[in-house]
Amino acid sequence: MxxxxxxxxxxxxxxxxWAYISPHxxxxxxxxxxxRCHSLHRSPGLRLLRASTVEDTCLLCHDGTQSNYxxxxxxxxxxxxxxxxxxxxxxxxYGYTTTHLxxxxxxxxxxNSNLFxxxxxxxxxxxxxxxxxxxQTRVNGVTGIRVIAQIAGPGxxxxxxxxxxxxxxxxxxxxxxxxxxxxxxxxxxxxSFGGIDRWRHRVNVPLTGGYSISFPxxxxxxxxxxxxxxxxxxxxxxxxxxxxxxxxxxxxxxxFNALGESTRGNIVQVETVNNGxxxxxxxxxxxxxxxxxxxxxxxVPEQIPVSQFVYLAEVGDDRTTFTDDGxxxxxxxxxxxxxxxxxxxxxxxxxAHGARxxxxxxxxxxxxRLNNMGVCQNCHQK
Numbered sequence: 001m002x003x004x005x006x007x008x009x010x011x012x013x014x015x016x017x018w019a020y021i022s023p024h025x026x027x028x029x030x031x032x033x034x035x036r037c038h039s040l041h042r043s044p045g046l047r048l049l050r051a052s053t054v055e056d057t058c059l060l061c062h063d064g065t066q067s068n069y070x071x072x073x074x075x076x077x078x079x080x081x082x083x084x085x086x087x088x089x090x091x092x093x094y095g096y097t098t099t100h101l102x103x104x105x106x107x108x109x110x111x112n113s114n115l116f117x118x119x120x121x122x123x124x125x126x127x128x129x130x131x132x133x134x135x136q137t138r139v140n141g142v143t144g145i146r147v148i149a150q151i152a153g154p155g156x157x158x159x160x161x162x163x164x165x166x167x168x169x170x171x172x173x174x175x176x177x178x179x180x181x182x183x184x185x186x187x188x189x190x191x192s193f194g195g196i197d198r199w200r201h202r203v204n205v206p207l208t209g210g211y212s213i214s215f216p217x218x219x220x221x222x223x224x225x226x227x228x229x230x231x232x233x234x235x236x237x238x239x240x241x242x243x244x245x246x247x248x249x250x251x252x253x254x255x256f257n258a259l260g261e262s263t264r265g266n267i268v269q270v271e272t273v274n275n276g277x278x279x280x281x282x283x284x285x286x287x288x289x290x291x292x293x294x295x296x297x298x299x300v301p302e303q304i305p306v307s308q309f310v311y312l313a314e315v316g317d318d319r320t321t322f323t324d325d326g327x328x329x330x331x332x333x334x335x336x337x338x339x340x341x342x343x344x345x346x347x348x349x350x351x352a353h354g355a356r357x358x359x360x361x362x363x364x365x366x367x368x369r370l371n372n373m374g375v376c377q378n379c380h381q382k
Contacts, residue, residue, distance in 0.1 A: 025128015036061070037126065055103050058120045071353060076165055078154040083164045088351035098365040099354030110181035116140070139179035147172035150258030152288045158258050160288045161316025168257040168286055169227045169345060174204045177346040207231050207342045218263045222379040224349065224369055225286035226342040230255035233265035233281045233290060243276020243325035250295040250304055251279055254336050255287035263340045264309070267301035276325035283320050290315050292322050293336050306336050349375040
């Protein structure tokens, strides 16, 4: 009993009172929140800010002392422990090799003719917006930006078993990024320094096809985040373990988040004789869980209709393995989705704040999620 009380006390003291209080918008007429950022008579900065710069004012809280989000370290406090923030971090002391250059005036990649002073408030409105994460509705002169996203995580309707946050973008994030990085939105655009035609990777396009390039079902698979549902699961390992299955079985695994479920990933076929089947796959960044489906029978796996695969089990995002020992009863009325749209967006390849990745040629990772050109290989698997 004493041990239980001690554990509860530790949890109470390690979950600060400020952890779930937001000072960003929706104020009452008796609000106390203004004083979090402003000092009426002793301000060291413009606009009565409590710090001398906008960035330092933001860091009064967002350095991990008074907010769930530590943007220096790139972590999110979920009420019990710190987990990786979906946006990454800014501080090289924590291993970040490449970041958005906050507090500096620089040329904008993809819009090189313009100098731009980047501040926290270039992207975020501290007084709140209807956009996800209080993102600005006006960026670099572009107005009316609407970013819609669903968040899964601790204390939310669709929690994650791992305790991390999963951001499921529904729309608008490409418009937000390309308000500054203008040329990167177009498949072909002219370089700002001389009118040279440049081909750009498409954004806001489905991984199952589109434009002049068509990918067969299930399309390109990636463990990186996409807009909408995840992009499917590529099973990496399938082997036999002890169990009670007899015959030839086909397996596929899908991923799901707050916006829906992916179409099938790749299919593995295993012939068993009184054995179970062990499946393993790589984690998908914007998945909150995975669903396992099974179809009996031989034949070419890719030619088996999706309707023959029936639901077997669901696992949380803290697991990327599953063992079918024959003890589960399939649900014939539940099949994988026939269609689902996962779109490539800017944040499929890049972190918003900063990354720990490197490039062998430059030494900088350009905010990429994987080292060198790993983001390309993650989708295209050449």
